[in-house]
Amino acid sequence: MSKIELLQQSPAWARLQEHQHHWQGTLQELFAEDPQRAHNMVVQACGIRLDFSKNWLRQETLALLLALARERQLPERREALFAGEKVNVTEQRAAMHMALRAPAGSSMWVDGVNVVPGVHEVLTKMASFVERVHSGEWQGVTGKVLRHIVNIGIGGSYLGPEMAYHALRSCRHPGIREYFVANVDGAALAQVLAELDPAATLFIISSKTFTTLETMTNAKMARAWLVAALGEEAVARHFVAVSTNLEAVRAFGMDPEHSFAFWDWVGGRYSMDSAIGLATMLAIGPQAFGNMLAGFHAMDQHFLTAPLEGNLPVLLGLLAVWYNNFWGAQSQAILPYAHDLARFPAYLQQLVMESNGKRVDLEGRPLGVNSAPVIWGEPGTDAQHSFFQLLHQGTRLIPCDLLGFIKSLSPSQQQHDLLMANYIAQSEALAFGRSAEELRAAQVPEDLIPHRVTPGNRPHNLLLVDALTPYSLGALVALYEHSVFTQGVIWNIDSFDQWGVELGKILAQRVETDIMGTTQHAHDPSTQALIALYRQGRD
Numbered sequence: 424m425s426k427i428e429l430l431q432q433s434p435a436w437a438r439l440q441e442h443q444h445h446w447q448g449t450l451q452e453l454f455a456e457d458p459q460r461a462h463n464m465v466v467q468a469c470g471i472r473l474d475f476s477k478n479w480l481r482q483e484t485l486a487l488l489l490a491l492a493r494e495r496q497l498p499e500r501r502e503a504l505f506a507g508e509k510v511n512v513t514e515q516r517a518a519m520h521m522a523l524r525a526p527a528g529s530s531m532w533v534d535g536v537n538v539v540p541g542v543h544e545v546l547t548k549m550a551s552f553v554e555r556v557h558s559g560e561w562q563g564v565t566g567k568v569l570r571h572i573v574n575i576g577i578g579g580s581y582l583g584p585e586m587a588y589h590a591l592r593s594c595r596h597p598g599i600r601e602y603f604v605a606n607v608d609g610a611a612l613a614q615v616l617a618e619l620d621p622a623a624t625l626f627i628i629s630s631k632t633f634t635t636l637e638t639m640t641n642a643k644m645a646r647a648w649l650v651a652a653l654g655e656e657a658v659a660r661h662f663v664a665v666s667t668n669l670e671a672v673r674a675f676g677m678d679p680e681h682s683f684a685f686w687d688w689v690g691g692r693y694s695m696d697s698a699i700g701l702a703t704m705l706a707i708g709p710q711a712f713g714n715m716l717a718g719f720h721a722m723d724q725h726f727l728t729a730p731l732e733g734n735l736p737v738l739l740g741l742l743a744v745w746y747n748n749f750w751g752a753q754s755q756a757i758l759p760y761a762h763d764l765a766r767f768p769a770y771l772q773q774l775v776m777e778s779n780g781k782r783v784d785l786e787g788r789p790l791g792v793n794s795a796p797v798i799w800g801e802p803g804t805d806a807q808h809s810f811f812q813l814l815h816q817g818t819r820l821i822p823c824d825l826l827g828f829i830k831s832l833s834p835s836q837q838q839h840d841l842l843m844a845n846y847i848a849q850s851e852a853l854a855f856g857r858s859a860e861e862l863r864a865a866q867v868p869e870d871l872i873p874h875r876v877t878p879g880n881r882p883h884n885l886l887l888v889d890a891l892t893p894y895s896l897g898a899l900v901a902l903y904e905h906s907v908f909t910q911g912v913i914w915n916i917d918s919f920d921q922w923g924v925e926l927g928k929i930l931a932q933r934v935e936t937d938i939m940g941t942t943q944h945a946h947d948p949s950t951q952a953l954i955a956l957y958r959q960g961r962d
Contacts, residue, residue, distance in 0.1 A: 461476050578605075601705070714892065722901035822884075832891060938957060
């Protein structure tokens with residue numbers, strides 16, 4: 424679908440373009456227009472307060488964005504998602520990750536089957552295993568308790584558990600320490616293994632098919648390391664799998680009973696609350712994991728039932744579309760004012776860009792408009808002394824999400840007060856800046872004033888949460904999941920496939936065999952030269 428065709432078919436899109444074309448007013452002027460703006464543009468649900476008042480937005484803009492959502496049939500597409508329809512059209516699958524956090528006794532249907540009982544069967548099996556590890560009943564082959572957990576996976580089998588492990592530091596079970604290996608670079612695994620006692624180490628191999636190249640390469644190296652130290656019989660006690668390929672699990676040397684399943688209606692990047700979260704449950708325990716699922720479910724229900732104008736994921740998604748498609752913003756910064764959320768921007772990179780980094784619509788027609796923005800970010804005050812210079816005085820439009828927490832997880836209230844003072848102050852500076860007149864009043868030399876003016880008028884969202892808990896983490900992740908879906912509906916794309924990652928994998932396998940000298944595939948001249956150069960240096 425070309426841009427012209429999209430505009431012809433979407434009156435709401437055309438009205439938004441016209442609205443943007445005639446836009447006037449800075450954030451300072453918008454607040455002057457509406458003294459109640461700071462109260463009128465706030466929505467709260469599931470313990471998350473979204474303040475979107477510091478955006479290039481009037482009530483008319485919001486009404487036009489909501490009209491676009493209705494025109495693109497967001498309510499109907501939302502119903503289809505929760506009804507288990509095959510919204511992943513290119514793979515003919517449902518995207519029923521919401522069932523992973525549905526309460527026991529509820530019903531969510533995929534292909535005529537209520538999948539919730541199966542989900543809770545796996546959760547019960549996970550909880551039983553975790554309790555055995557925590558109690559010391561499940562021991563290594565030498566009789567040592569297992570306190571070092573190594574999660575080997577990649578993509579969705581890695582980023583979610585790693586992010587949650589760091590985010591929920593305050594809830595961790597005493598003595599459990601976890602490591603996460605994804606990169607096929609042998610240095611990643613070697614660095615972890617160098618710190619470990621084989622007799623006290625448990626490996627989780629996370630791969631649905633048990634064939635993922637990077638994951639299985641690392642798994643085989645970890646197996647060899649363990650066997651060299653403890654013998655073949657150790658594999659069954661020191662390895663468990665998150666997989667559905669039970670024959671491959673058995674061939675690896677594990678008991679298939681020690682494999683935890685998930686389903687093809689769960690995409691990898693939507694799976695951190697499935698059996699992929701086994702490492703998370705081992706870190707925080709079944710009860711806290713259940714609290715995280717409750718946070719996910721609460722946001723699911725809010726997204727499903729709340730009116731669009733008061734719906735957090737819908738508003739977050741529509742604002743992303745507003746800047747991306749009508750103002751030309753190329754990226755979005757995620758800025759958590761919480762050290763424990765250091766991996767949250769990386770987690771959202773995959774969630775947003777793998778989901779919505781698409782070039783054609785559901786019918787295979789070129790979009791003609793930009794899809795997913797580039798997601799990037801770092802925690803709090805670290806970022807202020809790194810790239811905030813660009814945010815405050817650079818020439819690019821970069822909408823931001825600032826995440827803050829009222830209650831501290833650190834022992835020092837004074838430090839948390841300072842952290843939150845920065846969260847609040849940076850929002851003020853981004854919105855309102857500092858003018859030449861203010862600098863003159865502060866007796867700044869005239870020749871320095873152009874260099875020190877901070878224009879302000881930088882749009883951003885403020886997400887404020889009471890505390891970083893399992894419940895609030897679940898709600899936050901679900902908030903962004905459904906925001907991604909909202910954006911995908913506007914663009915009429917499939918947010919649940921990821922065909923773009925396939926080609927590189929296929930070519931890498933060919934190049935590997937060429938490097939080994941067992942094949943000689945045809946490549947372009949540049950690739951042929953690189954293979955030859957690498958082989959020459961390697962040999």
